[in-house]
Amino acid sequence: MTPGGIGTPAAAVDASPSKLKPSTKLSGKLSKEHDLVLRTFRLLIADLCQQFGGGHPGGAIGMAAIGIALWKYVMRYAPHTPDFFNRDRFVLSNGHTCLFQYVFLHLTGYKAMTLDQLKSYHSDRADAMCPGHPEIEHEGIEVTTGPLGQGVANAVGLAMATKNLAATYNRSGFEVVSNHTWCMVGDACLQEGVALEAISLAGHWKLNNLTVIYDNNQITCDGSVDLTNTEDVNAKMRACGWDVIDIEDGSYDVDGIVDALRQARQSSSRPTFINVRTVIGLGSAVAGQAEAHGAAFGEADVANMKRANGFDPDEFFIIPDDVRSFFEDLPARGERLVADWKRLTDEYTQRYPELGEEFASRVRGEIPSRWMSLVSTAFSDKPTASRASSGLVFNPIAKEINSFIVGTADLSPSVHMTWPGKQDFQNPGLRPACGPAGSYAGRYVHYGVREHAMCAISNGLAAFAPGTFIPVTSSFFMFYLYAAPAVRMGALQRLQVIHAATHDSIGMGEDGPTHQPVELAALFRATPNLLHIRPADSEETAGAWATAIAARHTPTLISTSRHKVRQLAPQTRRDGVAMGAYVLVEDDAADVTLIGVGAELALVLDTSIKLHRNHGIRARVVSFPCWRLFEAQPAAYKRDTLRRHAGLPAVVVEPYAPNGWERYADAGICLRRFGHSLPGEAAYRFFGYDVPSLTAKVAGYLAGLREGTYLRCEFADL
Template identity: 75%
Template sequence: MTVPQSNGVSKSLPSALPLVQKLSKDHDNVLKTFRLLIADLCQQFGGGHPGGAIGMAAIGVSLWKYIMRYAPHTPNFFNRDRFVLSNGHTCLFQYSFLHLTGYEAMTFDQLKSYHSDRADALCPGHPEIEHEGIEVTTGPLGQGIANAVGLAMATKNLATTYNRPGYDVVSNHTWCMIGDACLQEGVALEAISLAGHFRLNNLTVIYDNNQVTCDGSVDLTNTEDVNAKMRASGWDVIDVEDGCYDIEGIVGALEQARNAQEKPTFINVKTIIGLDSHVAGTATAHGAAFGPQSVANLKTLYGFNPEEHFVIGDAVRKFFQDLPARGEQWVQEWNQLVSDYTVKHPELGAEFQARVRGELPANWEQHIPSSFPEKPTASRASSGLVFNPIAKEINTFMVGTADLSPSVNMIWPGKVDFQHPDLRTTCGINGDYSGRYIHYGIREHAMCAISNGLAAYSPNTIIPVTSTFFMFYLYAAPAVRMGALQNLQGIHVATHDSIGMGEDGPTHQPIELAALYRAMPNILYIRPGDSEEVAGAWMAAINAKKAPTIISTSRQALPQLKQTRRDGVARGAYVLEEDEFATVTLLGVGAELSFALDVAAQLRAQKGITARVISFPCQRLFEQQSLEYRRETLRRHRGIPAIVIEPYAPNGWERYADAGINVNRFGHSLPSKAAYKFFGYEIDALTTKVVRYLDQLNGDEYLRHEFVDL
């Protein structure tokens, strides 16, 4: 069957239904074996989540045996179908199929180490991207389905960019399992809406509809018409009534979904949680082992020996044994295809292969201006000056915003939107799937979760860039965290940081949010102070191949400082103004960096006090420097007190400073300058605080032992 896709891809995939019918006699044994395996694994640990995995057994057989294109012995085969387990607590479902289908790392020993004390186990409590056969780390509900949307968008973009007639070098499908929970989480609902808008016909969501969550029946909290809601959101819906046994029905639905023409597909599969156990159909089956007697009873019911555990019979092994070879054949076919394609389209082929390897063009840094206008410039505008020339030239970057295009300055000349091409006609939108500018809508959380999917498609093949006000990265924080946890490169352009953003007021003025991102592992939170530092921030972000970065910029214009250096940003903090005989060190940060310089000047001019000035855009990068560099930069060991100036909560600065001029309350709705004045961020007031502190230090020896809020 040839399936034309709206992105121009066509793919020929034979129907698996004849094979399903031929092997149907084996299914009963396979399903029983699988279910007992899950029950045994949970019982061994005395916990875990058996019910969902058992209920989804027939779905798993349908996917891994009959539908998905993947290669167990080449887990990272580029054009593999992506599978996302959004209901990640049912991880044993995936682990067991990885074992059965021949993923080499997932040995039987590893599988049986589920929830054991071994630190190198491949069976953590939720799937983790580090391990073979796992596409994304899931667990926090709703993330996985948003990731899947991103994975499907990655396919669309790469396929439309690189496929040529006869050479569909990118043609994979994305399959996503969800449970009742994912249909309640906001991030999933945002992503569902956007996937419908984008008409991602290469995305299939399979709903394990068992109508049970931790609290009991879903009726306790959700009585909506799910199918109608999905249809209203632009999805095709297929029902499967007997999801526990009807493999033929499931495979038929999955094939229909794979062949979808215009929309993503939602397959509503009715299952029974903890099928055939004494807790079948109840919440008790969700998150606890069944108990030894119940597991034994289940074995007896299934005609197995209740004394034996972890039994996988030869027939079951045989049922799955052809899958690695089948996968290697696909790998070889694809390798040949890419090889032929590169002969036919040498330039495109070379670019494609570099993308596959996750390489940027060697000259990417050359697109960054070597200098900037001297006039005061908002650092959000600087960010555009730095990045838009890169985005224009390099396909790797997919750039989006949560409906703040006029504010975040991420539009490059000639940008094309990522959109279904038909919207050109119906809505007059300049877009198709090769577009790399994504209108995410007012969906900050999905934006970042989807961007994790874009990044997870293959390491550094796509570098997603998101943008919104810094404050709204609190909405997106769970997804930003998941990116950091998964070592996924992604660049978050956060504008309107600090009280300087002005009259939008305390709901929009971030006070405490930097404390979160400075504490979060494996993410760079960078506040550059002017255009030159913005260049340094972008360079650090693009060079951080295994971590996300937040570039935190100002709404208001900032003076351009002659002392700043882009290479200083890479070290986290560096000296702007040095003096061997200084009596105080001022730490300046981001939008308020110039305040530190101005205070130093006023201290010198009016008080005869000499101050060193440090620019401190990124704590994490500074922590990565040598102890010597850090000590020499701060010089606290020389007894020189350090004072940080930043209108954020001080938390975390106590590590680098003896005192701080910070903000310990929520903001206030005032225009930018008035807001700074209201909170005491004027040069006179700041200078007075510094002088008073230095005076106090002489009189109160205790102060030396304490961080002082000035």
């Protein structure tokens, strides 16, 4: 140890506020090589931030010893085969410390992560592999993180994926799926509700293959954590069913951390929480302070850090040969893991041909093509709630195809997503007071009233390996606002998750304005790479599910009704749903196009008839379940569907905020206020969604257009 250097207790003590009392005693066991790796790593982080004068150095520097323990000693992975199926999954929930991961990916030999790429951090290179937060598109990154807390829930999903696959496919002597999930969190992640929901579930499910490592530096942007959080974190985790291990000297005690991680991997019955005391920005002039979090240290301080550590202040991005050689065995070790697993799965397939084939297909991310034949081709012509249609369409598929793992945020009786003989995903030791026992092979998940965790966990399930799982979530449409950050993260990561959102529109009724999602369609229609589909009846619901299942890189939200809707087939067409919108009733001599959507399409159809009967107005009718699918159609199809270029005015009817319908219509009978607590039909009447009111409004609009009180260049709210 160089006296006064980054690695000495004195320096750390000087730099940290006295009250913070970070653990600073130097582990007696710190080897010379670990010491050098720690110094090198920390200075590399300082350089990488300093070159662009920004970034997040402090957390990454504080976590250095954890990184050595993970990547050198404990995690099972293959740098040269990054997508090795049975690899351990690592999630950096505190994603702003991404340099931590990027630098270890570089040191351990991930080929794409060159030193040149490392330097792209915060640069203006659009092809950089080192964005400001980890992104799933890049080698070695399991999930995109950044919005805090999401990663914890993703990690729970990844661990569930392992449990489910292991329970389904492993056989005695053939542990074809046996990986562990490691999740790094900072102080902030443990404050976010989505993480707290997921933590509760992981404890409940006894996911002993999950370890959360807490970078406990007691600093967030505002200052010390005790400004906002003085709870007993360990006691809280234990209350949630987790084992807890404390590491006092997280800055240097590599061996202690290794022991803790190994103990966590061997845990027989519970997930493990490792509380590691670290010092943010250790060795810098702002060590232990909020200032170390989100800014470069400045040239002078970086130079000082180098001097104190025996490095040349005029040299940058230095990785000594000894550090290179410390990590050089890892690619070969990884390839041995890959080869061992290949041998194991080959033997497994010989021993269990059918299971082996199914497993291999899951590994390849395929879903058996027979799912298509499982989509009902015909439905009862009785009025049916489209939430029930959703179940009629999807449940036979879920029952047969193991790729689907279906959950609900405590609305099983309402969302119609269960199938006969479904088994719950549960710790097999659970004996619930009411309800069946389950197993890890179960594919029906009771998430409890935790919409946000449900969707973020589902992202983790989907991220386990491309296509291996298609998670399905379900809740009332309104409550997807709780889950919106996770739905967004799924869309951003191109993860196929299907959200079965029921009780849509004011038709959901007496639960009132808190439950009537008048503005929510605007959000999800605006979210890139998300399909928002409102099917009108069973036929369109079949189209919605077929589209959602076929969209292997896109999440879908299927928005269905609580109340019964009339069956409109054969006018409605499932292939029409795939086009986003289609003509339900054509009329070459039409005066107006009426656009109907979802649960209100039948009303629009009836309005078109009444318009003709009472007013001599000829209306064509377009069903418009999905904007994004429609936008993907050729221009000619779009024009022929809407015929606005022919001078035909279009009126849309939907009890949601009109925002965005102005693209397709000249006037809207939409809702620019919150809803009202009334039984569904009464709510429709209260807001004028009945045939007489709609008819009068459309007729009035057309008259107004003739008289000039309405102008076609201005969207009219009717």
